Amino acid sequence: xxxxxxxxxxxxxxxxxxxxxxxxxxxxxxxxxxxxxxxxxxxxxxxxxxxxxxxxxxxxxxxxxxxxxxxxxxxxxxxxxxxxxxxxxxxxxxxxxxxxxxxxxxxxxxxxxxxxxxxxxxxxxxxxxxxxxxxxxxxxxxxxxxxxxxxxxxxxxxxxxxxxxxxxxxxxxxxxxxxxxxxxxxxxxxxxxxxxxxxxxxxxxxxxxxxxxxxxxxxxxxxxxxxxxxxxxxxxxxxxxxxxxxxxxxxxxxxxxxxxxxxxxxxxxxxxxxxxxxxxxxxxxxxxxxxxxxxxxxxxxxxxxxxxxxxxxxxxxxxxxxxxxxxxxxxxxxxxxxxxxxxxxxxxxxxxxxxxxxxxxxxxxxxxxxxxxxxxxxxxxxxxxxxxxxxxxxxxxxxxxxxxxxxxxxxxxxxxxx
Amino acid sequence: xxxxxxxxxxxxxxxxxxxxxxxxxxxxxxxxxxxxxxxxxxxxxxxxxxxxxxxxxxxxxxxxxxxxxxxxxxxxxxxxxxxxxxxxxxxxxxxxxxxxxxxxxxxxxxxxxxxxxxxxxxxxxxxxxxxxxxxxxxxxxxxxxxxxxxxxxxxxxxxxxxxxxxxxxxxxxxxxxxxxxxxxxxxxxxxxxxxxxxxxxxxxxxxxxxxxxxxxxxxxxxxxxxxxxxxxxxxxxxxxxxxxxxxxxxxxxxxxxxxxxxxxxxxxxxxxxxxxxxxxxxxxxxxxxxxxxxxxxxxxxxxxxxxxxxxxxxxxxxxxxxxxxxxxxxxxxxxxxxxxxxxxxxxxxxxxxxxxxxxxxxxxxxxxxxxxxxxxxxxxxxxxxxxxxxxxxxxxxxxxxxxxxxxxxxxxxxxxxx
Numbered sequence: 001x002x003x004x005x006x007x008x009x010x011x012x013x014x015x016x017x018x019x020x021x022x023x024x025x026x027x028x029x030x031x032x033x034x035x036x037x038x039x040x041x042x043x044x045x046x047x048x049x050x051x052x053x054x055x056x057x058x059x060x061x062x063x064x065x066x067x068x069x070x071x072x073x074x075x076x077x078x079x080x081x082x083x084x085x086x087x088x089x090x091x092x093x094x095x096x097x098x099x100x101x102x103x104x105x106x107x108x109x110x111x112x113x114x115x116x117x118x119x120x121x122x123x124x125x126x127x128x129x130x131x132x133x134x135x136x137x138x139x140x141x142x143x144x145x146x147x148x149x150x151x152x153x154x155x156x157x158x159x160x161x162x163x164x165x166x167x168x169x170x171x172x173x174x175x176x177x178x179x180x181x182x183x184x185x186x187x188x189x190x191x192x193x194x195x196x197x198x199x200x201x202x203x204x205x206x207x208x209x210x211x212x213x214x215x216x217x218x219x220x221x222x223x224x225x226x227x228x229x230x231x232x233x234x235x236x237x238x239x240x241x242x243x244x245x246x247x248x249x250x251x252x253x254x255x256x257x258x259x260x261x262x263x264x265x266x267x268x269x270x271x272x273x274x275x276x277x278x279x280x281x282x283x284x285x286x287x288x289x290x291x292x293x294x295x296x297x298x299x300x301x302x303x304x305x306x307x308x309x310x311x312x313x314x315x316x317x318x319x320x321x322x323x324x325x326x327x328x329x330x331x332x333x334x335x336x337x338x339x340x341x342x343x344x345x346x347x348x349x350x351x352x353x354x355x356x357x358x359x360x361x362x363x364x365x366x367x368x369x370x371x372x373x374x375x376x377x378x379x380x381x382x383x384x385x386x387x388x389x390x391x392x393x394x395x396x397x398x399x400x401x402x403x404x405x406x407x408x409x410x411x412x413x414x415x416x417x418x
Numbered sequence: 419x420x421x422x423x424x425x426x427x428x429x430x431x432x433x434x435x436x437x438x439x440x441x442x443x444x445x446x447x448x449x450x451x452x453x454x455x456x457x458x459x460x461x462x463x464x465x466x467x468x469x470x471x472x473x474x475x476x477x478x479x480x481x482x483x484x485x486x487x488x489x490x491x492x493x494x495x496x497x498x499x500x501x502x503x504x505x506x507x508x509x510x511x512x513x514x515x516x517x518x519x520x521x522x523x524x525x526x527x528x529x530x531x532x533x534x535x536x537x538x539x540x541x542x543x544x545x546x547x548x549x550x551x552x553x554x555x556x557x558x559x560x561x562x563x564x565x566x567x568x569x570x571x572x573x574x575x576x577x578x579x580x581x582x583x584x585x586x587x588x589x590x591x592x593x594x595x596x597x598x599x600x601x602x603x604x605x606x607x608x609x610x611x612x613x614x615x616x617x618x619x620x621x622x623x624x625x626x627x628x629x630x631x632x633x634x635x636x637x638x639x640x641x642x643x644x645x646x647x648x649x650x651x652x653x654x655x656x657x658x659x660x661x662x663x664x665x666x667x668x669x670x671x672x673x674x675x676x677x678x679x680x681x682x683x684x685x686x687x688x689x690x691x692x693x694x695x696x697x698x699x700x701x702x703x704x705x706x707x708x709x710x711x712x713x714x715x716x717x718x719x720x721x722x723x724x725x726x727x728x729x730x731x732x733x734x735x736x737x738x739x740x741x742x743x744x745x746x747x748x749x750x751x752x753x754x755x756x757x758x759x760x761x762x763x764x765x766x767x768x769x770x771x772x773x774x775x776x777x778x779x780x781x782x783x784x785x786x787x788x789x790x791x792x793x794x795x796x797x798x799x800x801x802x803x804x805x806x807x808x809x810x811x812x813x814x815x816x817x818x819x820x821x822x823x824x825x826x827x828x829x830x831x832x833x834x835x836x
Contacts, residue, residue, distance in 0.1 A: 202653055235808055252669075285690075364653070
């Protein structure tokens with residue numbers, strides 16, 4: 001059945017859905033604008049999952065939860081033997097987060113099933129909506145909890161990782177998963193036809209330029225390093241300036257060098273020193289050691305390596321000059337995840353049908369989609385997010401933009417499902 | 419009686435005394451070289467105080483403890499109505515500290531009483547040796563606990579301050595003081611003739627230049643500021659480099675600006691950024707706020723103000739350039755404490771008698787002596803400290819230098835006591 005016969009999703013409906021979900025984890029006495037703390041594996045998350053599950057069941061889908069706690073909602077197609085089209089997002093938030101990151105893509109998926117049911121649409125391929133478990137929650141530095149399990153990228157001993165006093169195995173049990181059978185969450189290659197995810201941009205470029213739809217080229221690669229700067233802790237009153245081996249001054253030069261190297265090439269690459277621990281960290285003691293993070297992101301892994309070579313060179317010069325030692329350790333490498341060209345084309349066609357302008361852009365943030373890209377063709381749709389603010393109660397996408405995104409997702413799903 | 423008739427203190431005796439005291443608070447299974455954790459008000463401090471008290475009593479002095487826990491040992495003089503000469507130091511240490519900071523001046527004072535008793539010396543003025551309570555221990559940012567009470571510089575509500583889970587009033591009671599009568603620890607002007615303190619330099623200049631004795635000009639003034647740098651916390655992946663308002667980059671520029679301003683003038687002034695707290699302090703979030711300390715020290719308070727004016731100017735420029743806000747708050751001002759010229763002369767004369775070279779120098783570190791300088795003429799004797807290392811088990815002064823310092827102290831005391 002052609003997508004043209006299906007009525008679109010409207011702004012009022014998206015507002016209703018996003019507002020309903022926002023109640024789970026809303027600060028006491030707050031409003032929608034107060035944002036949400038629906039932290040993965042928390043009571044608020046569990047209540048939110050129950051709410052979304054009821055919506056999926058009402059939409060006539062068969063709901064199942066895998067061993068990682070991912071919620072799948074299956075809808076039959078005309079040809080049951082074909083791999084289904086998979087689409088969705090997550091509903092957990094960071095602490096003190098917003099009501100659009102994850103929620104928009106999840107509720108759009110829910111609403112698509114409802115619209116198809118209400119209009120008795122039967123697609124050729126089956127459809128599966130997915131609510132990935134706990135995309136934001138971080139155990140031992142790793143997030144994307146549900147989709148990472150589905151992609152077979154769990155870390156050694158991950159079930160024993162602890163966060164906020166909770167062991168991961170226990171956390172998974174809380175949301176109805178089964179840590180003992182966690183490997184059963186793995187999705188086989190070929191099990192699904194393709195994966196689509198709608199998400200707010202989180203950068204401010206679509207909003208700034210009034211562009212309603214972004215077609216994601218890919219999700220950037222991330223390299224994260226730890227720099228340990230070792231100087232000599234000494235008395236801040238009695239040590240002459242010339243005799244100091246001040247780890248914090250060397251670390252400050254490092255932070256500025258990272259910016260200079262990253263800005264030294266054309267392109268959209270970013271580099272950040274976000275974490276710094278000073279030791280002994282007393283006003284009257286010259287710092288003896290600083291531990292700091294260096295994070296680099298770009299679609300091109302070759303560029304990331306080139307930038308890091310320059311940063312290593314700067315570190316060696318700073319260490320020599322400041323008579324400190326600077327050790328750099330590679331801690332995290334997330335591969336770039338390309339969006340499949342045919343998926344980008346499908347999204348472009350859907351937007352064209354809806355007469356919505358589009359722009360291609362990379363995603364600087366990580367998403368469940370990057371895990372799915374290792375298993376099947378992946379496509380992502382971005383909608384504008386005001387001033388690029390995310391992970392904050394101030395996260396804001398207009399209801400009209402939400403509806404546009406949901407409609408592009410629905411048209412894309414229908415285009416792929418036939 | 420002339421000092422020339424008194425035999426000197428020898429290196430072996432100083433080694434014996436410092437080694438005996440080092441047992442109180444020594445790490446389990448350690449040696450003298452393992453340093454000491456004789457933290458003020460701790461069990462080790464209390465045991466060390468008992469040991470030193472027994473030495474003072476054996477030396478024939480009358481021992482009393484004031485309401486702040488300071489230990490005084492009085493020795494009669496020929497003219498009982500004259501104010502005594504006061505001399506001493508402290509025996510408490512920082513955690514994981516060394517065996518010379520405070521201990522040397524305290525044990526030299528003890529040994530002087532023993533030598534005078536053994537040789538039946540009667541001075542014209544009475545003498546009082548003092549072991550100041552808990553010079554290093556910090557409650558709510560303030561140390562010099564015993565001498566500060568004696569100088570009447572207690573802070574409002576200080577008896578209720580808490581450190582390491584202990585309320586200060588209770589801590590004082592533990593060492594035999596009386597918090598309810600803490601004001602009785604105040605020393606009246608005129609109660610003593612003068613104050614002398616022997617201490618290791620803590621800077622490395624005497625050791626580097628092979629100079630056995632330092633005559634302290636004064637103890638530097640200290641100004642401590644807090645800088646709060648406020649930027650905008652944002653996603654490290656999605657926020658383009660040009661759009662960032664990164665508080666840590668601005669803070670890094672501030673730290674380097676402090677060094678540049680301080681080194682921009684001739685002189686012995688020092689400036690330190692020793693403390694830095696980054697928020698939210700995550701590798702994948704652009705820092706939104708940094709709190710950092712700025713500490714400046716010099717004998718000249720006018721110079722400190724001039725340097726801070728320059729730092730304020732640099733802060734304004736950095737804030738403008740980085741689109742952050744930088745607020746500077748004055749947190750601590752310790753006045754410079756000049757050593758009395760006649761006391762410097764008395765120390766110089768004593769060293770001359772012992773044929774020891776001397777050099778005048780400021781103290782960059784704080785000492786109990788700075789509190790006494792508000793009440794009476796103050797003089798300080800420094801001896802070399804290897805590489806200027808202090809507040810560390812590696813703190814090291816040769817036994818010969820310890821004996822030289824003790825002898826200069828004794829000659830100075832005898833010179834002043836007549």
